[in-house]
Amino acid sequence: MPSRGRETRFVADAMFGSLARKLRAFGLDTAYHREGGDEGIMFTARREGRIILTADRALHARAEAAGVPSFILTGRTDRGRILSLLASAKVSGVRVIRGGRLCSLCGARLVTSERRLVERLVPAPVARRHRLFYVCVSCGKVYWRGSHWKKLSALERAFGKRSSGRR
Numbered sequence: 704m705p706s707r708g709r710e711t712r713f714v715a716d717a718m719f720g721s722l723a724r725k726l727r728a729f730g731l732d733t734a735y736h737r738e739g740g741d742e743g744i745m746f747t748a749r750r751e752g753r754i755i756l757t758a759d760r761a762l763h764a765r766a767e768a769a770g771v772p773s774f775i776l777t778g779r780t781d782r783g784r785i786l787s788l789l790a791s792a793k794v795s796g797v798r799v800i801r802g803g804r805l806c807s808l809c810g811a812r813l814v815t816s817e818r819r820l821v822e823r824l825v826p827a828p829v830a831r832r833h834r835l836f837y838v839c840v841s842c843g844k845v846y847w848r849g850s851h852w853k854k855l856s857a858l859e860r861a862f863g864k865r866s867s868g869r870r
């Protein structure tokens with residue numbers, strides 16, 4: 704059992720909704736700060752022990768001045784932003800530790816489920832093709848290893864190589 708609570712946690716600012724969903728799918732607990740000002744995101748980061756992810760240099764500077772960990776992300780695609788995140792982590796001496804996959808919608812834990820328990824919740828061809836499903840313990844969204852999952856896996860490999868750290 705991986706010990707819970709050691710994983711790196713982030714809070715993404717409003718620009719980074721799709722990045723937040725990907726990071727959750729990679730097993731990184733990422734809150735998404737959809738609205739509220741700099742104070743709000745800094746408060747969440749401090750209270751929940753999260754690193755701020757932002758492209759806003761003013762927010763980044765405020766966070767740093769207040770002693771709140773923050774990464775400034777560059778890149779126009781999520782892939783570019785992820786590489787930028789890993790570069791920032793390296794510079795800051797932060798080792799990015801991933802847990803199990805999380806629900807991309809709400810960030811809660813996923814549990815595995817047999818087909819018969821979810822077959823009415825997914826399209827019939829999907830139910831026929833897959834045996835194992837993953838269900839969010841909070842919002843109930845059902846996942847399976849389909850094309851979306853494969854696309855994420857390609858991105859995850861790039862991530863994994865750089866986040867494993869040296870032993």
Ligand SMILES: [Zn+2]
Pocket residue numbers: 806807808809810811839840841842843844
């Ligand atoms: Zn969920």
